[in-house]
Amino acid sequence: MTKTDMRTAILEAKKAKGMTWEALAGAVGISPEFLCSACLGMNSLSAANAESCAEALGLGPDVASALTEFPKKTWDQTIPTDPLIYRFYEIVGVYGETLKEVIHEQFGDGIMSAIDFSMDVSKQEDPKGDRVVVTLNGKFLPYKSW
Amino acid sequence: MTKTDMRTAILEAKKAKGMTWEALAGAVGISPEFLCSACLGMNSLSAANAESCAEALGLGPDVASALTEFPKKTWDQTIPTDPLIYRFYEIVGVYGETLKEVIHEQFGDGIMSAIDFSMDVSKQEDPKGDRVVVTLNGKFLPYKSW
Amino acid sequence: MTKTDMRTAILEAKKAKGMTWEALAGAVGISPEFLCSACLGMNSLSAANAESCAEALGLGPDVASALTEFPKKTWDQTIPTDPLIYRFYEIVGVYGETLKEVIHEQFGDGIMSAIDFSMDVSKQEDPKGDRVVVTLNGKFLPYKSW
Amino acid sequence: MTKTDMRTAILEAKKAKGMTWEALAGAVGISPEFLCSACLGMNSLSAANAESCAEALGLGPDVASALTEFPKKTWDQTIPTDPLIYRFYEIVGVYGETLKEVIHEQFGDGIMSAIDFSMDVSKQEDPKGDRVVVTLNGKFLPYKSW
Amino acid sequence: MTKTDMRTAILEAKKAKGMTWEALAGAVGISPEFLCSACLGMNSLSAANAESCAEALGLGPDVASALTEFPKKTWDQTIPTDPLIYRFYEIVGVYGETLKEVIHEQFGDGIMSAIDFSMDVSKQEDPKGDRVVVTLNGKFLPYKSW
Amino acid sequence: MTKTDMRTAILEAKKAKGMTWEALAGAVGISPEFLCSACLGMNSLSAANAESCAEALGLGPDVASALTEFPKKTWDQTIPTDPLIYRFYEIVGVYGETLKEVIHEQFGDGIMSAIDFSMDVSKQEDPKGDRVVVTLNGKFLPYKSW
Amino acid sequence: MTKTDMRTAILEAKKAKGMTWEALAGAVGISPEFLCSACLGMNSLSAANAESCAEALGLGPDVASALTEFPKKTWDQTIPTDPLIYRFYEIVGVYGETLKEVIHEQFGDGIMSAIDFSMDVSKQEDPKGDRVVVTLNGKFLPYKSW
Amino acid sequence: MTKTDMRTAILEAKKAKGMTWEALAGAVGISPEFLCSACLGMNSLSAANAESCAEALGLGPDVASALTEFPKKTWDQTIPTDPLIYRFYEIVGVYGETLKEVIHEQFGDGIMSAIDFSMDVSKQEDPKGDRVVVTLNGKFLPYKSW
Amino acid sequence: MTKTDMRTAILEAKKAKGMTWEALAGAVGISPEFLCSACLGMNSLSAANAESCAEALGLGPDVASALTEFPKKTWDQTIPTDPLIYRFYEIVGVYGETLKEVIHEQFGDGIMSAIDFSMDVSKQEDPKGDRVVVTLNGKFLPYKSW
Amino acid sequence: MTKTDMRTAILEAKKAKGMTWEALAGAVGISPEFLCSACLGMNSLSAANAESCAEALGLGPDVASALTEFPKKTWDQTIPTDPLIYRFYEIVGVYGETLKEVIHEQFGDGIMSAIDFSMDVSKQEDPKGDRVVVTLNGKFLPYKSW
Known part of the structure; x- marks a missing residue:
């Protein structure tokens, strides 16, 4: 599972469950900012945290595994437009x-x-x-x- | 006096006097971060603050006047290198x-x-x-x- | 449903129904400019407005839901060509x-x-x-x- | 006199006299927006308007003449930073x-x-x-x- | 039908029929330059011209309809390479x-x-x-x- | 004399004399478009044409000589703004x-x-x-x- | 058949047959450099040469036809990296x-x-x-x- | 003496003397292409060649010395316009x-x-x-x- | 098999087998740095090394063959972001x-x-x-x- | 004294004295690589090292002082050309x-x-x-x- 697929799976599960980053971070035991960055594919989690995160979202071990991989941090827009x-x-x-x-x-x-x-x-x-x-x-x- | 000349004059006077931004800001009565940004040409000061600032540095009214002008905020490097x-x-x-x-x-x-x-x-x-x-x-x- | 799919669905329905932005905005009760920008994916609508909009176009709740999401505003062309x-x-x-x-x-x-x-x-x-x-x-x- | 020198001369005279674009435009008889754009070098004035403008600022015929020249409209920053x-x-x-x-x-x-x-x-x-x-x-x- | 699909359909039909822009333009009653630009997706045709054009190429009303839409004029290469x-x-x-x-x-x-x-x-x-x-x-x- | 200095000298002399490109081209015996491009530094003239051009403007042999040099054609703006x-x-x-x-x-x-x-x-x-x-x-x- | 598909077909057939550009060019009767550029999609061949080329590679008339089309010469990298x-x-x-x-x-x-x-x-x-x-x-x- | 000043000095002397690169290269004993690239500041010459070159142009030892320095090869235009x-x-x-x-x-x-x-x-x-x-x-x- | 598909196949097999670049390089008999660069598609291997590499990963001859092809070295980001x-x-x-x-x-x-x-x-x-x-x-x- | 002027002064003195970076670094007691980077304006030296460096080159305290200032590290070419x-x-x-x-x-x-x-x-x-x-x-x- 690529980081991109992982990210889509997490955002969909999070929306379906109506969970906030705050709540998800509470379940994992780390800050919402770091958790969110890992779920978006910009950081990696320890195996234990990745498992807690996938579990809280009702997602499988492939998501947990993808969360532990070391990311390649890239962004498209040299000057962000948003x-x-x-x-x-x-x-x-x-x-x-x-x-x-x-x-x-x-x-x-x-x-x-x-x-x-x-x-x-x-x-x-x-x-x-x-x-x-x-x-x-x-x-x-x-x-x-x- | 342009903002560029003002900036050079301030940085030279500050170095010659051995003043810190902290000390200069104390003399003016605003934060060092805002004061520094104004002295670098990225913000404007009120007339009173500009005068205090120029005075503390031993600089004249042309510097004070330049500090009060509304700056055009530009930077050269789309992606900073420093x-x-x-x-x-x-x-x-x-x-x-x-x-x-x-x-x-x-x-x-x-x-x-x-x-x-x-x-x-x-x-x-x-x-x-x-x-x-x-x-x-x-x-x-x-x-x-x- | 992504904003991109939402946009395509709306533009197709709008064309099929022969509706103008003016008329659609009238049905929703906001300005055509804001409504259009939301339908193109550059703004979000309140739940009520999103529902009215989807309904006026004969589209389902997935479109309405997508209209309420906070958009990431991006554009491709640094200098527009059109x-x-x-x-x-x-x-x-x-x-x-x-x-x-x-x-x-x-x-x-x-x-x-x-x-x-x-x-x-x-x-x-x-x-x-x-x-x-x-x-x-x-x-x-x-x-x-x- | 180049447009650049003209612009500098006008901005200095305007500051020295403490005139607003509003007042200067009133003296010339056109809108402040158009007058300002011409003084910044982005539009040209008719000979009569150029003369009135230079006169109101106490500037000579070289400034008036430069104001009537057809400008080359250029800007440095593809994406403005200010x-x-x-x-x-x-x-x-x-x-x-x-x-x-x-x-x-x-x-x-x-x-x-x-x-x-x-x-x-x-x-x-x-x-x-x-x-x-x-x-x-x-x-x-x-x-x-x- | 998007402008891109329309363009592909027209170029294929034109090749299959061995028609020139000159001949196609004659059938439609406008210049080959304008007709070609519309078929490439850079201009729009009146309904009557669009119909004649599609007909001459043996293409259906979806192509004619796409030809009447107002195009978004974009090009990829800031400096063309061809x-x-x-x-x-x-x-x-x-x-x-x-x-x-x-x-x-x-x-x-x-x-x-x-x-x-x-x-x-x-x-x-x-x-x-x-x-x-x-x-x-x-x-x-x-x-x-x- | 560089092409840049040549260009400035010609534009100033042309303005002072109130000559048009049309008139100057007539004096030289070539088209105004080509003459203008050579005077702006984007083409070179034959020795005879260069001499006629300088003479018509009351300029010296250094201008004539610069007009005959093979130019390096460069422009600053990848996408022109004017x-x-x-x-x-x-x-x-x-x-x-x-x-x-x-x-x-x-x-x-x-x-x-x-x-x-x-x-x-x-x-x-x-x-x-x-x-x-x-x-x-x-x-x-x-x-x-x- | 697009030039891109033609190129892929040719490179695959060439590899499968173990042919060199040298040999292929010999079969067609033109230089390897020109032939290669046409096969990569950057030049067009005459109908006769295109047919010989397709035949030597065991490819069909759609490849031959694509080889005769006038190419749009584009490249992606302003500064090549290879x-x-x-x-x-x-x-x-x-x-x-x-x-x-x-x-x-x-x-x-x-x-x-x-x-x-x-x-x-x-x-x-x-x-x-x-x-x-x-x-x-x-x-x-x-x-x-x- | 910088490479830029050296280049200007050489180009002026070469023009004044009416020498060609061919002739100058003959005097130095290397190819015109290499000599020209060194005189433009893109290569360095051996001490002996640099001396011959300066001498042939009637220029002094500062030019010869500058010709022997290892150049920093830079160019301004990513895509050349000439x-x-x-x-x-x-x-x-x-x-x-x-x-x-x-x-x-x-x-x-x-x-x-x-x-x-x-x-x-x-x-x-x-x-x-x-x-x-x-x-x-x-x-x-x-x-x-x- | 393209270099891109080869790379994906290798990275997946390497992960599934839990092999390090160190171990894989040992099996092939070259350095981990060179081996890794070839597996990522930036260098080519000799036929023997390519075969050993594919074998160690349990992959077939199409991967080995792709490893021997001369790569086109390209990268997307002029300034890397990672x-x-x-x-x-x-x-x-x-x-x-x-x-x-x-x-x-x-x-x-x-x-x-x-x-x-x-x-x-x-x-x-x-x-x-x-x-x-x-x-x-x-x-x-x-x-x-x- | 700006870093740019410092750099010019050092490079000139170094050339006039015929000193190598190796020798200069020996005199200062740090590595040639670090010393060179500081002299080019990309790093700062301690006061003692700066003094030794200026002294070894026969330069004054303004150079030594400039060497101790914290540099702004900038480079012009996103992709270097040399x-x-x-x-x-x-x-x-x-x-x-x-x-x-x-x-x-x-x-x-x-x-x-x-x-x-x-x-x-x-x-x-x-x-x-x-x-x-x-x-x-x-x-x-x-x-x-x-």
Whole structure:
């Protein structure tokens, strides 16, 4: 079973069961953000988590097996067009150099890892309109000379 | 004075004075992230803030005036090459659909604003290596039918 | 049912029934522009509107269900080639900076939302040739400092 | 004097005089949108209008002459990055096919001219946040067979 | 029937019958250039012409119906690779500014319409090698101020 | 003197003298289209023609010499943005395959040369709006097997 | 039968029969380079040659017929990735201006035709490693003024 | 002295002296093609050849020194626009797969080197029009397994 | 059997048998890196090696035959998106000029062959985190003049 | 002093002194590869190393200071054109998936760091032609779930 077929099977089962990522993640015991990324084919799960996930969705071992495979991470659109995703691209464009300046000031020459990394999305209620709060947390990796 | 000349003047003065964005932001009374973005030419400051900023750097009213102008936000690289900035681009590529799924689940059909927006960078100390924590906070904007 | 299949089903039913967007929109009780965009897969309808729409076209609940799903908005052509659509792209190229200047003059630093947004197309009769009038109406979103 | 030098001279004089496009357009007797586009180098003015414009800004006949030259309309960014301009690009992407459907329904096979064309920007006050209203008005051009 | 299927059906029938565009156009009563472009899916025919065309090819009403639909004009290659087509692209690149200069000199600021437009291809016999003569005929559209 | 400097010198002299391409071409004894393309740097003139051209404009032998050099034909924009030039690009996109079909039908497998080539622009008066007539005339080059 | 199907049929038959392009070309009576390009779909054969070619491969008249059709020459990769083909692209990049200088010096302003053209590949034995010798032979086409 | 300045100096001296590449190459004792590529900045010369070249042009040791530096080979246009150079690009596109087939048939799996390589341009006189003959000669490099 | 089908068959058989590239390479008697590249369709094997490989996987002679065919090496993504592969692209971007400087210093003007080439991947254990060691070994090819 | 000016100053001084990267690196006490990358503007040096480097080249403290600044790593060419650098790009294209397969097999799901990284270039003498050996050494970073 390819990652693409796995993804379709999961999204259909999830819709049929009316489950949320939140609920599915609770059943597996990991965060909804990571679980969702694995179900979309962008990360892999441990065998135990993959099994729990497939089970919660009423899907078979082929889905569980596909969830454990190491994904090839590819995307089609160099510049994303969907407005929700584009706004994050725009933030990288507008604030990329700011991030560089501020991170260098706090940490020195290096980068924030996108591998040793976690991401959290939450809602901040606000009478003027609720707010989306996205927290990116990555290990600082200093450049080394040799 | 163009935004480009303003930026050069500020970066040189900042280096000559040995000031940090943190310190400069303290003098102006806004966050270092926003101040830095304005000094790099990606946002505008109020007249009062612009004046404080120029003063703290020992720069004249032409710099203050340039800081108040509404910027044209442009960037050269469709895909950024600097590793620090690229990692954020990669996060958008790998987790863009995850963000869409999770935000839609929590908020419904709409987007996180990149305009009614703030961003915070902080350090989380960790014995296995300090971590960069970037918090993005944007108003949720629901799609409307008409 | 995917959005793509939904779109094909709707366009075929619409053609078979000889219905216009105008008439279909009347049956649903929303504007033809928004209805059309939802039927093409670029917006989502409320459950009630989706049901009315499917019913007016003699289509089943799978189409109605697909109409309520939150779409991923993608387009293939970075620069559209169809002359009707290209002319709008050209207007953005020729008048983009003019829009920026005039909107900033009237509203200050900020943007016109493309989310809290509506669009109307109407015909203005003219003996020298009728005219297309497209009205774009979006909430002004001011930049905020933090 | 090139269009680029003309543009710089006009923007500097306009800023020094503290004039708005509105006021400048009033002095010339045309709309602010068209005047602004000509001053940015994207349209040409009649000799009379060009002279009035230069005069109102305290600029010489070389500026007036440059304003009357037929411009070469070019833009650098295939996909604009400035958020204000990008939102219009996004509207073309999201609603381009909708515009095609609705215009064809009202007018038949043809396009809206971007040459025999005018554009108006106005403010619609709204307690929930003022709105930008952009009206595009172009002659319908039917395809002809031969 | 999609435009793509229509195109395939027409090209196959045309080959099977050994008809030329010239002959087919004669049967329909329009020019071979316009007829060919409609059969390739780049223009639409009136109902009467579409019927004559389908009939001449021994094809059914679904083809005739598809010929009357308003096409979405798209092409895949930003820069065409086929040498015959590339040479026309090259002419636009080499002589584009010349066309602009000479048309502006004769007509003033404006463009040649590609919508109110016709095109003719003919052979000019020449002992040193026959010549292809392509005549483009489009309405001049002057820019208007407002 | 580079072709770029030559071009600037010619355009300035032409403007100062108020000469048209028509008049300049008359003085040189070649067509305005070819002369214009040479003055813009896209073709070379014979020594005699170059001298006549420079003389008619009151320019020196360095301009004449630059006019005789073999040009490197380059253009910046893969897809032209100026509306006048874009319309010709659009014609290649919309009618490229039609040109291929019709030329092959009349001539066999081969191309229209863009080198052994001439181009004429003329005005066709029309009460409904004057028309631009562009005639492209190129030698047919048949493919050869070997 | 499309050119794509023809190509697949020919490559399979050629492999099954263990024939070389050399042998196949001998049977047809043309060069292996031209024959190969026609079999790959980039050139057309005369009816007689097409028939010989199909016959030598044990293929039917539909293949012969497809071989005589005028091809649309397209390629997918703007910059080829296969190392053998890329090296030729690299030669054009590194030596393109050298070719221009040297051809202009020998022939004057004009080009080498890629239509009235032949190409030969041969092996030059060499103790230090055999060498590939590719000979390109095209008619010189001088630019003409008009 | 940069390669760019060296190139300009050489082209100016060559023009002023009215020397051909042929003559210059004769003075240096290498082929005109290689010499020309080195003078354009795409190859390096030995110290002795560089000195002879500078001397023949009446240029100083800084030019000779620049000629000996190892060049960074870059070109601006992914797809060349100049017709003479484009035709070679087109040949790679049309005949790239043919070259691959025929070279593999003669030599096995491997490539023609573009480094251990030479190129010759010569004129073949022909009553129907002289022909350009370009000979590419590169060492065959077989792929190796390990 | 195409290379694509061969690749799928091999990856499925390898997974079903639970074989590593290491083990498969041992059975064939070549390195895992080369074997893997051939199984993915980027290199060809000798007939003997191809047979051993197919046999070890329990696959038939069509797979073995496909493994011996000379591949067309293509890749879809100009800039790879998968983080593991992107990091190597980034290394080429960041250190490309360094490689050029250091190789030229050690070897003179020339390149490292990617054809007469081998690659080894190994693990270097390290208490602070194991390290990946990739060794690229290619013949130096000096530029030659002629 | 910008990184660009620093780079020019260093390359000129290095050439004037006839120093190699090897010798300069010896004077500084780091590897030639890292030193070279810092001098080209792609890495930063510690204050002590920067001082030693400037001193060894006879350059002043502005160069030393520029060497310590955190660089913005950018490159112009998405696909490098210089043959030496292109070959490394080609290796990433041809062997990228092989690297992914083999590294995953040895290490699990993760990547080789390009930040916690070193690179060595050495010469392997060989009677059939010396070989370039490039060793890339990066920390393995496993993906983590959260």
